[in-house]
Amino acid sequence: MAANESRIMAIPETHPEHEEYWRAAAEGKLIIKHCESCGEYHHYPRVLCPFCKSEKTTWKEAKGTGTIYTYSVMRKGSPYVIAFVTLDEGPRMMTNIIDCDLDELHIDQRVKVAFMQSGNQNNPGPCVPCFTPSMTENS
Template sequence: MNDYNKPLPVKQPWSEEFWKGTKRRKLLIQHCNDCGKNIFYPRKYCPECWSSNLGWIESKGTGTLFSYTVTMYGVEEKFMADLPYVIALVDLGEGIRVMSRLVNCRHEDIKCDIPVKVVFEDMTDEFTIFYFEPA
């Protein structure tokens, strides 16, 4: 964990709670208290109604694989050692689509619509990132 040398997220006031959540192994998603929409990624304003009256809910961390690509090349140099890896679009049960990596599976076993669940990996003492794996 201490030898992590890849780019780190830039914390914003409106994303700080999200990163606190991943640290505690919780996938938090924003919820608009005015129109009821769930929102990902964290933002200052609801993209549906522009309200700033936003709260947080904890995702169950389960969903289905909407689509994916196996990345073979053409990535930033610090990610080269991870190749090949899978970039996934996951539809969470809370009705939002999120992008992350799909891990802990053989690439040839991946199919759209398979059930997936969130997993967490500590990058640094401050940042924990979320991935998905087959459920």
């Protein structure tokens, strides 16, 4: 069974400190925060590093690849997948898996970023980073 890509994605709440994140997503780029003090990457974006509490955080473009840590298929209405993906840089992010065969998904599956427009034609929202299965297990 395939996930229904016609599902309308809710418009996420945005904040001024995340403007760069949403601007990059509109350009088809996934950026995450990197701490210049301890070297750790983190997501969800914050001003302070959650590891060392440093304010020296910068945006870095992520590779856009990772693995499915866990997922759940929502079958009420049009089926869709909610997942936690572990990015190759280390952080885990809650996301949707799109353009996939629900019966073929599995934990530790390689995925790559794909962007989905939130909202609808009358009320469009920002592009949201989602993931789709990679064609190869190495990407």
